[in-house]
Amino acid sequence: MKYDILGVMVDNATMDEAVRDISRYFGSKEAHMVVTPNAEILLMCENDRELLQAISKASFVSADGVGVLKAAKILKTPLKEKVAGCDLGFNLLKEAAKGGHGVFLFGAKPGVAEAAAEKLCEKIPRLIISGTRDGYFKPEDDDEIVRQINESGADILWVCLGAPKQEKWMAENKDKLQVSVMLGLGGSLDVYAGNVKRAPKIMIKCKAEWLYRLIKEPWRFSRMIKIPRVVKLAKAELKRRQNNA
Numbered sequence: 001m002k003y004d005i006l007g008v009m010v011d012n013a014t015m016d017e018a019v020r021d022i023s024r025y026f027g028s029k030e031a032h033m034v035v036t037p038n039a040e041i042l043l044m045c046e047n048d049r050e051l052l053q054a055i056s057k058a059s060f061v062s063a064d065g066v067g068v069l070k071a072a073k074i075l076k077t078p079l080k081e082k083v084a085g086c087d088l089g090f091n092l093l094k095e096a097a098k099g100g101h102g103v104f105l106f107g108a109k110p111g112v113a114e115a116a117a118e119k120l121c122e123k124i125p126r127l128i129i130s131g132t133r134d135g136y137f138k139p140e141d142d143d144e145i146v147r148q149i150n151e152s153g154a155d156i157l158w159v160c161l162g163a164p165k166q167e168k169w170m171a172e173n174k175d176k177l178q179v180s181v182m183l184g185l186g187g188s189l190d191v192y193a194g195n196v197k198r199a200p201k202i203m204i205k206c207k208a209e210w211l212y213r214l215i216k217e218p219w220r221f222s223r224m225i226k227i228p229r230v231v232k233l234a235k236a237e238l239k240r241r242q243n244n245a
Contacts, residue, residue, distance in 0.1 A: 002061070003077040005068060006042050006233055007052060010061045014080045018088055022060050023095040026155060028180040032059040033170050035184045036085030039067025039230040041163045046233075051164040054171035062088060067227040071234035075241075086188045089158060092181070093124055096156050102130035104149050104179070107160025108189040110134040115193035130154035135161045142173060150178045157182045160189045 002009040013021065025032040035058045037045075045052040055061060062083035063069055072079045096103055105113040113132035121127050131152035137145060149157060157179045159166045166184040174182070190196040 003072060003075070003079065005063075005072050005075065005077070006045070006230070006237060008037060008042055008045055008055055008061065010037070010063050010068065010072070010079065012077075012079050013062070013083065015083050015087065015091065017080075018060065018062055018083050019091045019095060022088075022092060022181060023099075025059065025181050026096065026099055026101050031174050031177045031179050032181050033057055033167075033174060033184075034060045034062070034088075034181060035167055035170075036062045036064035036083070036088065036186075037068065037163075038065030039071070039227045040065075041167075042068060042071065042230055043233075044164055048164060051167055054164070054167040057171050057174065058167075065227075067230045070227070071230050074231065074234040075238050085183070085185045086191055089183055089185045089188050090120075090124075090192075092156070092183070093120060093127060097124050097127040100126070100128065101155040101180075102128040102153055103156045103158065104130050104152050104154035105132045105158050105160070105189060106145070106149070107133075107135035107158065107162075107166070107185075108187075108193070110136065112189050112193045112195065113160075115195075116189045119192055119194060142169075143176075146173055146176045150176075155180050158185050158188065159183065160185050160187065162186055 001012045003012055022034055035055050045055065063079050064083065064085045066082065069079055069082055093103060105117055107113065113134060117129040117132055121129060131148065131154060133145060133148060157177065159170055159182055161169060163186065170182045170184060187196060
């Protein structure tokens with residue numbers, strides 16, 4: 001079931017349910033988009049219609065962040081749990097390895113995708129990395145990038161360009177790509193390459209990963225303060241819905 005969270009249709013699913021549902025697309029002849037919006041992306045959609053339209057093309061939309069969960073709860077459509085993109089991507093890679101589905105890693109700085117591929121193959125037995133490419137390119141390079149991905153034979157594509165670029169790129173090239181699943185996963189390649197450390201598991205479990213990231217990367221403060229705005233918008237939206245009921 002999908003819920004309307006400030007204009008974005010978000011799937012109400014646990015991590016296990018998300019992995020189950022998305023892995024059913026493996027081997028499909030159609031390219032299925034998977035996006036993982038957080039509070040910041042919800043706010044981007046408020047003023048960026050192209051981004052909102054891109055996300056509307058996604059087959060699966062997971063709630064990546066406490067801001068999305070808070071907004072959903074205020075709107076009286078609570079979501080089951082946070083489904084972080086980094087974790088979702090890793091769990092889907094394990095399923096891909098079981099079925100022999102190749103994966104293409106696209107994004108980040110030069111050398112990062114290759115480093116991530118090496119570490120991921122160490123962690124996931126039988127994982128097939130069909131190809132890699134960094135995220136530095138010009139719009140006129142799109143056709144060449146699509147060709148490279150298609151010729152790699154990959155069935156699954158990680159697009160790690162950051163929002164809103166990755167969502168718009170997937171939507172624009174969806175019909176040209178011969179993959180079954182595309183995932184927009186932001187900075188996940190840097191995490192798996194070892195360039196960025198995630199919070200300790202206890203902090204993730206307590207929904208305090210945001211605090212760890214803020215301590216490690218103070219520049220994120222300008223992004224974190226957007227969560228209260230999402231809460232404010234959700235309250236206003238609830239009031240509007242109640243008045244129109």
